[in-house]
Amino acid sequence: VWGAPQIAQEGNNQYLCRAGYAVNYNYATKVAYFVTEVIRPENLTRSAARKDDFREDPEIPVQYRVTLKDYVGSGYDRGHMAPAADFMANVQLMSDSFLLSNMMPQNPGNNRGIWKYLEENARYWASKYGHLNIITGTIFDANSQTMGNGVKVPSFVYKIVIDPRRVKAIAFLFPNQKLDPKTMEQYIVSIGEIEDYTGINFSPLMPEQYKALEKNRGMLADW
Numbered sequence: 001v002w003g004a005p006q007i008a009q010e011g012n013n014q015y016l017c018r019a020g021y022a023v024n025y026n027y028a029t030k031v032a033y034f035v036t037e038v039i040r041p042e043n044l045t046r047s048a049a050r051k052d053d054f055r056e057d058p059e060i061p062v063q064y065r066v067t068l069k070d071y072v073g074s075g076y077d078r079g080h081m082a083p084a085a086d087f088m089a090n091v092q093l094m095s096d097s098f099l100l101s102n103m104m105p106q107n108p109g110n111n112r113g114i115w116k117y118l119e120e121n122a123r124y125w126a127s128k129y130g131h132l133n134i135i136t137g138t139i140f141d142a143n144s145q146t147m148g149n150g151v152k153v154p155s156f157v158y159k160i161v162i163d164p165r166r167v168k169a170i171a172f173l174f175p176n177q178k179l180d181p182k183t184m185e186q187y188i189v190s191i192g193e194i195e196d197y198t199g200i201n202f203s204p205l206m207p208e209q210y211k212a213l214e215k216n217r218g219m220l221a222d223w
Contacts, residue, residue: 034137
């Protein structure tokens with residue numbers, strides 16, 4: 001909604017289009033800049049079983065491709081950016097979510113705690129309000145570690161939730177570490193703050209009358 005996110009500099013990245021989500025993959029880090037999706041209530045019905053078929057993405061050139069071996073012994077989870085549970089209605093949608101281009105190296109205490117809690121909330125909001133636009137991404141800094149064959153570990157992870165029909169948005173920025181799910185509200189930021197960190201324009205075609213959405217912090221009470 002309101003235009004595809006635009007990164008600061010093109011050329012060392014690749015766009016990947018799936019049936020359920022889209023990826024802007026960063027060759028330098030072997031992790032996506034961001035993944036966009038639309039959570040649709042009809043895709044949340046549980047007719048497709050989770051199979052955990054993690055695998056390399058054959059569309060990415062071999063020299064830039066993250067592999068299963070890169071995660072072995074790293075201590076990090078293969079953290080979904082577009083969550084598998086957002087695609088429970090269709091076997092192919094579910095399977096596509098396990099491509100490694102949709103993964104980020106994530107602290108297990110983050111992935112299985114506060115991040116899981118946020119994903120569950122986003123699905124609840126989609127069921128309550130209808131289709132939601134979601135942007136999930138990574139932030140690297142001088143403290144970001146490297147694992148495997150040159151795969152960078154993000155220092156921060158974020159998720160932006162946009163409800164275009166109600167014209168509301170809420171964004172979360174978490175350090176990539178174990179966090180208490182009960183503290184989720186403490187990590188609410190504005191979309192503009194994430195844009196400042198990343199250099200990404202998340203909604204380049206946003207109508208002028210909605211610009212306050214980027215500047216203001218959302219409130220959980222609105223969701």
